[in-house]
Amino acid sequence: MTCEKIIEQFADHLTGDLDEKSLAEVQAHLSSCPSCREELESLSAIWTKLGVLRLELPGPALRQRFYSMLEAFKEGLGEEEEQKASIGERVSAWLGNLMPRRPVYQLALSILFLAIGLGGGFLLTERSRTASKIEVAALTQEVKDLRQTTIMSLLQQKSPSDRLMGVSWSTQLQQPDEKIIATLLETLNHDSNANVRIAAAEALYLFYDHPQVKDGLVRSLALQTSPLVQLTLIDLLVEIRERRAVEALRILIQNEKLNPRVKKRAELGLAQLS
Amino acid sequence: MEEVRDGRVEKLAVLFERHQVMLYNFFLRLTGNRNASEDLVQEVFFRILKYRKTYQGQSKFTVWMYQVARNAHVDHLRKQKPEVPLDEQFTEISSTETLPAEKMDAEIDVALLRRALDQLPLKKREILLLSRFQEMKYKDIAELLGCNIGSVKSAVHRAIKDLGKIYCQLQGGITL
Numbered sequence: 001m002t003c004e005k006i007i008e009q010f011a012d013h014l015t016g017d018l019d020e021k022s023l024a025e026v027q028a029h030l031s032s033c034p035s036c037r038e039e040l041e042s043l044s045a046i047w048t049k050l051g052v053l054r055l056e057l058p059g060p061a062l063r064q065r066f067y068s069m070l071e072a073f074k075e076g077l078g079e080e081e082e083q084k085a086s087i088g089e090r091v092s093a094w095l096g097n098l099m100p101r102r103p104v105y106q107l108a109l110s111i112l113f114l115a116i117g118l119g120g121g122f123l124l125t126e127r128s129r130t131a132s133k134i135e136v137a138a139l140t141q142e143v144k145d146l147r148q149t150t151i152m153s154l155l156q157q158k159s160p161s162d163r164l165m166g167v168s169w170s171t172q173l174q175q176p177d178e179k180i181i182a183t184l185l186e187t188l189n190h191d192s193n194a195n196v197r198i199a200a201a202e203a204l205y206l207f208y209d210h211p212q213v214k215d216g217l218v219r220s221l222a223l224q225t226s227p228l229v230q231l232t233l234i235d236l237l238v239e240i241r242e243r244r245a246v247e248a249l250r251i252l253i254q255n256e257k258l259n260p261r262v263k264k265r266a267e268l269g270l271a272q273l274s
Numbered sequence: 275m276e277e278v279r280d281g282r283v284e285k286l287a288v289l290f291e292r293h294q295v296m297l298y299n300f301f302l303r304l305t306g307n308r309n310a311s312e313d314l315v316q317e318v319f320f321r322i323l324k325y326r327k328t329y330q331g332q333s334k335f336t337v338w339m340y341q342v343a344r345n346a347h348v349d350h351l352r353k354q355k356p357e358v359p360l361d362e363q364f365t366e367i368s369s370t371e372t373l374p375a376e377k378m379d380a381e382i383d384v385a386l387l388r389r390a391l392d393q394l395p396l397k398k399r400e401i402l403l404l405s406r407f408q409e410m411k412y413k414d415i416a417e418l419l420g421c422n423i424g425s426v427k428s429a430v431h432r433a434i435k436d437l438g439k440i441y442c443q444l445q446g447g448i449t450l
Binding site for chain 1: 283284286287290294295296298299302303308311312315316319320323380383384387388391405406407411412424426427428430431434435437438441
């Protein structure tokens, strides 16, 4: 084999990536070619010597900066998605452009559409109107009942993630009945998992105009032991400006075992409410 | 990386933890500047996030990452002031008397090698770093640089040879 062919293999020889056959060929050549042997020896020497350059560790600030960048990016991503949601606005702007500029034409176009709509609607629904109304109402009720039953069942599951799902579903109800409110309050007061309790508090906040809710939230404050749940409740009570919470906050602050952060937040809440 | 691309950006933390030290050392050996190297690592991960949707998944993640890294380095060079040579930044041997002779030799070796690497032209230094320190196979480097594997091998060969020459010259210039 020529020197040229052998020299081509040197790079692989350095990294140890030569297969057995090629290695044998290179070695056979080297034993009879001093110049190639010398070249490989000097290459290997410097290649090996480079091993004395150890890896350096970057400073701790790098990690810190990376994680704050990642956080900031995640938040930014949320906003991006919100922007995507405004596609509807863009579509309506585009439709707006299609609208004729002169008011007379605009009026004519509206009347035309109105006529088409009314005529079409009349023809289509005349016969089935009454029947479909009843049907839709029945279906809506059925869906609502089904959803409530599912929520009740989820809230009683053993797994906290199921119960969380139940809480989350409950927030989609327009007007939850008393049974749902009572179960959510029960979850808030007695669920073994703090995250589920926090979720229940937040769900109840959405229905704060329901008669039982405000009272339930105020009373729950005395029952909670987890600082996170306490903080959530205080925030919510301040948010809905519930004056009846003043007394509950006073009692809470007097508790000597209370977490200092919760105490601070409760004092602030007290000042905000009174 | 596929997960990062598909929206689970928090997974980037795994990639950061896996590659930050290697990337930092890559930049440190290219720029000779610790602060700039940290900035560049940060820049690489920022770009990975920004351009995550362009990751095709056909090539290895490291190939793609070093592509981003090289671009970031090129941009850095454009706006950079004259650089401080690498060896000036590392701790100088303060007192020769306190060091045992062997250790002193090793320290000088390290300083000399760093200086020699520093004098190697950028393209050669880069290819040498990729193959020797960044755990990249020749075929990955070829993909990264957009050339064939044969040219990568001969470029590595030449880079090592040149580095050896520079090192020898520097060694000749030092009085022990």
